Amino acid sequence: MKAMREVWGRTLTEVGQTDPRVVLLDGDLANSTKADIFAEGLPDRFLQLGIAEQNLVGTAAGLSTMGYVPWLSSFTVFFTHRALDPIRMLVAQTGANVKIAAAYSGLLTGLTGKTHQDVQDLAIMRAMPGMVVLAPGDAAECAAMVRWATDHDGPVYLRLARDPAPELGMVPADDYTDGAVHVVRPGRRVVLVSTGVQTVRVLEAADLLAASGVDAGVVHVPCLKPLDDRRLLDAVGAASLVVTVEEHTVLGGLGGLVAEVLGEHGTGARVHRVGLRDVWGESAPNDFLLDRYGLSGPRVAEAVRAALA
Amino acid sequence: MPAKRTDVSHRTLRELADHGRWLAVSTVTQSKAGHIGGPLSAMDLLVTLFFDELRIRPEEPDWPERDRFILSKGHSAIGLYAVMALRGYFPVEEVATFDKGDSRLQGHPDMTRLPGLDASTGSLGQGLSVGLGMALGARLAGRDPRTWVLLGDGEVQEGMVWEAVHTAARYRLGNLIAVVDCNGLQQYGWPAGTDDRGDRRDPWAGIALGPVFDAFGWRVHEFDGHDYDAIGAAFAFARDGAAGQRPTVLLARTTKGRGLSFAEGRHVWHTGNATPDQLARARTELGIDDSIDDSIREGIDDGGAA
Numbered sequence A: 001m002k003a004m005r006e007v008w009g010r011t012l013t014e015v016g017q018t019d020p021r022v023v024l025l026d027g028d029l030a031n032s033t034k035a036d037i038f039a040e041g042l043p044d045r046f047l048q049l050g051i052a053e054q055n056l057v058g059t060a061a062g063l064s065t066m067g068y069v070p071w072l073s074s075f076t077v078f079f080t081h082r083a084l085d086p087i088r089m090l091v092a093q094t095g096a097n098v099k100i101a102a103a104y105s106g107l108l109t110g111l112t113g114k115t116h117q118d119v120q121d122l123a124i125m126r127a128m129p130g131m132v133v134l135a136p137g138d139a140a141e142c143a144a145m146v147r148w149a150t151d152h153d154g155p156v157y158l159r160l161a162r163d164p165a166p167e168l169g170m171v172p173a174d175d176y177t178d179g180a181v182h183v184v185r186p187g188r189r190v191v192l193v194s195t196g197v198q199t200v201r202v203l204e205a206a207d208l209l210a211a212s213g214v215d216a217g218v219v220h221v222p223c224l225k226p227l228d229d230r231r232l233l234d235a236v237g238a239a240s241l242v243v244t245v246e247e248h249t250v251l252g253g254l255g256g257l258v259a260e261v262l263g264e265h266g267t268g269a270r271v272h273r274v275g276l277r278d279v280w281g282e283s284a285p286n287d288f289l290l291d292r293y294g295l296s297g298p299r300v301a302e303a304v305r306a307a308l309a
Numbered sequence B: 001m002p003a004k005r006t007d008v009s010h011r012t013l014r015e016l017a018d019h020g021r022w023l024a025v026s027t028v029t030q031s032k033a034g035h036i037g038g039p040l041s042a043m044d045l046l047v048t049l050f051f052d053e054l055r056i057r058p059e060e061p062d063w064p065e066r067d068r069f070i071l072s073k074g075h076s077a078i079g080l081y082a083v084m085a086l087r088g089y090f091p092v093e094e095v096a097t098f099d100k101g102d103s104r105l106q107g108h109p110d111m112t113r114l115p116g117l118d119a120s121t122g123s124l125g126q127g128l129s130v131g132l133g134m135a136l137g138a139r140l141a142g143r144d145p146r147t148w149v150l151l152g153d154g155e156v157q158e159g160m161v162w163e164a165v166h167t168a169a170r171y172r173l174g175n176l177i178a179v180v181d182c183n184g185l186q187q188y189g190w191p192a193g194t195d196d197r198g199d200r201r202d203p204w205a206g207i208a209l210g211p212v213f214d215a216f217g218w219r220v221h222e223f224d225g226h227d228y229d230a231i232g233a234a235f236a237f238a239r240d241g242a243a244g245q246r247p248t249v250l251l252a253r254t255t256k257g258r259g260l261s262f263a264e265g266r267h268v269w270h271t272g273n274a275t276p277d278q279l280a281r282a283r284t285e286l287g288i289d290d291s292i293d294d295s296i297r298e299g300i301d302d303g304g305a306a
Helices: A004-018 A036-041 A053-065 A076-082 A084-092 A121-126 A139-151 A198-211 A229-236 A254-264 A286-292 A297-308 B010-031 B037-053 B074-087 B092-097 B127-140 B159-170 B209-215 B228-241 B276-285 B292-303
Strands: A022-026 A046-048 A069-075 A099-103 A132-134 A156-159 A182-185 A190-194 A216-220 A223-225 A241-249 A270-276 B068-071 B147-152 B176-182 B219-224 B248-253
Touching: A004 A022, A004 A036, A004 A099, A004 A139, A022 A036, A022 A053, A053 A069, A053 A076, A053 A084, A053 B127, A053 B159, A069 A076, A076 A084, A076 A099, A076 A121, A084 B127, A121 A132, A121 A156, A121 A223, A121 A241, A121 A254, A132 A139, A139 A156, A182 A198, A190 A198, A190 A229, A190 A254, A190 A297, A198 A216, A198 A241, A198 A297, A216 A229, A229 A254, A241 A254, A241 A297, A254 A270, A270 A297, A286 A297, B010 B037, B010 B074, B010 B092, B010 B228, B010 B276, B037 B074, B037 B147, B037 B176, B037 B228, B068 B074, B068 B127, B074 B092, B127 B147, B127 B159, B127 B176, B209 B219, B209 B248, B219 B228, B228 B248
Parallel strands: A022 A046, A022 A069, A069 A099, A099 A156, A132 A156, A190 A216, A190 A241, A241 A270, B068 B147, B147 B176, B176 B248, B219 B248
Antiparallel strands: A132 A223, A182 A216
């Protein structure tokens, strides 16, 4: 179990130590997002911008034109909702070399409730031309993506999870390839497609399904954009049922992406989407939330069985 | 303290501004859509910046040590394009492509299309934050460029502006200069009352912006944005503070639609299309004749532009 935010803060500090272009701009949440690791390691390149996320994004856009690589630290909601206009105008439309580290994404945001649970961010960011949208499955993949994103010239949105999660153990810690799609577990009849830390829970569901005689494959999509259709089509193969699972609304995120690609290519596979079905979340412990919103391993397995019935 | 780049005569600046106004109004009329009032109120400021103050190289628009300029009130783009064309960034004839397909001159400034634009703007209230990032970047790297941001007084109603005002003061960015084109009108505005500027109430009726900026720690200078002596003094005030610890705001008192008798002070001319008769009047009022290009060129040469 490793905390993605800790790894993000530590990796970014390492990257900053060798790359003088890297600066970190915080919206007064460094001790939550773990940008504080960078603040202690590289205090001269840590910039506190206060509780003002629109200005945070705008300042980053300006800094990027002066040769810096600004990474931003705040909660997901404050980027994709409060600061969406500057992200759209100043970062996406200009192709600014700005990296948005969206901490506390999804439902599991530490008893904060629906105000802080961002379950629309993937849909919003996917709709931005020029934006790279990444959702690492574990801490190792997160570290690799921090390195990749810093070297990539252009805007990157990195969706981070708050709480420690098991390692997927499938990505070498020092490697991320643009647009990667991973077949974590092969399967013929049913393929579960997931993103971010939800993939760990989907693997648990696949174990439960296997135990009851259902051979379910698992595909991990850590990069929602840009995505080469062919990679996704190859990964799901000839499965007749594709179940997408995401800690996000089923509208426009991973489920939307997979349905669009499979539909457009006429594969004939049925797509069933698991995620928040057009509802808001609530304040509760993680286990409660995962069960209530159908994202725990057992609940995902249940959804797959129902779809097969 | 670095000197300003040229010393263009006021007569020349006035002629350039008239020509810029003519380019703006005739282009907008031709394209049948666009803004008039704001480009005209800001024209004297733009001309003085681009011909007399900014350290820039039109022939090398990406020169790293150039002063940065951001038109935060992006809807006044045609005014900026007119001045950039006159200054030599691109041929004056290209101004006619404004808003047409494949043009580099988009309805709002697009830095990805037109070299010489330091930022893309159009959603009001964002430019000062971008300028803050540039000023911060220059300061972090120990470099000289100053960053100038031109805002509208209506635009300053946006909350994001005040986020930047607060942060710029905290980072002690004397190299950040905001110029506010206080033309006293916005697109529609509040109904007329006791604090009118033109035919509508002032965007900041009853509120003195100077003391507000001052309270945030900014250097403040208020002046007549159509008087070249006053503009020169204001820019000198900004220059004096550029190496210091406090950002500067220049509050330019201007008239919306300046230069066209039928548009001055009237909110409906925020946008608008002149009739053929009005266009003819504009040409006369702005003193436009066929020799204006030559006269301006000679005037700049006389002023010692390098």
